[in-house]
Amino acid sequence: MPKNKFQDVIFTLIMVVVMVYAMVIYNISLDTGKLTNQVFLMAFGELPIMGIVAFFLELFIVGPLAKKLAFRLVQPGMDKMIFIVLAISAITVCLMCPLMSLAAAVLFKGGLQPELLSVWIQTAALNFPMALCWQIFFAGPLVRGIFRRLFPEKEPEAQIS
Template identity: 65%
Template sequence: MPKTKFQNIIFTLLMAFVMVYAMVCYNIAWNVGGMQNRVFVIALEEIVIMWPVAFFLEFFVVEHLSQKLAFRLVTPGRDKPIFILLAISSMIVCLMCPIMSLIATILFQNPGSELIAVWLQTAAVNFPMALCWQIFFAGPLVRLIFRTIFRKQLQQDTHS
């Protein structure tokens, strides 16, 4: 959807924020035994660390790799755009979820000698939420926000 490097940076910043904030809230709620109002405030402390990490990983590593993996399943120009979007989004979650779960496990869960076990459990708990959140909520919301911000530039691109 982004057409320029600047648009890609903005899109990735938005997506990373929406995904990370939701996943941090989810993990905190999981750890405190359920959703509470204070979870939203506590999440703001963690997002300061996790948002830049997610942006860096997505922008410099995962974006390219997820497209390569997705294009093994779908072909741009031949398959419907929705299938391409779903394939790329799914591959991003498949790559980002274990990586971000590992980072969160190390930084926030004090796993000690149980690092691998705690990380695998965290990734397993996070994956269904991350995939559903990305496909049904974060992806559509961020694309709507992005289209709203770049409405004029995107219209110019389609009329050129």
């Protein structure tokens, strides 16, 4: 996991690309009624906009808040790492999903309109199960694996007595 601010930025950037791209594909598929090869290309159009929103939300608001809330449930050094990772991941989705769904509703589903609240709630309700499953089972393990390859932890050197 990230050990300094630089690593945190890199981890967040990779996670945002993986999560946002998948969620944009999912939302376009919902809007069009099917998943086609064209949807994968269309998603690249929304990725920069939603990616920037997600990056700043995660880095400055949601990430720190998710860790603070997760550490009320689990304690680093006392609980198994898998429980810590799952707690942070689940809370991050609980916070990011409504925020990103609001951004998507405003930017891509009619903007500031009288039906915004309804569109937002529906978007968040449809997105939440996908976001949670994608994060826990695919994006999280994939991004942590990539991150470990980019920033391998050094093995402690054996002490010679």
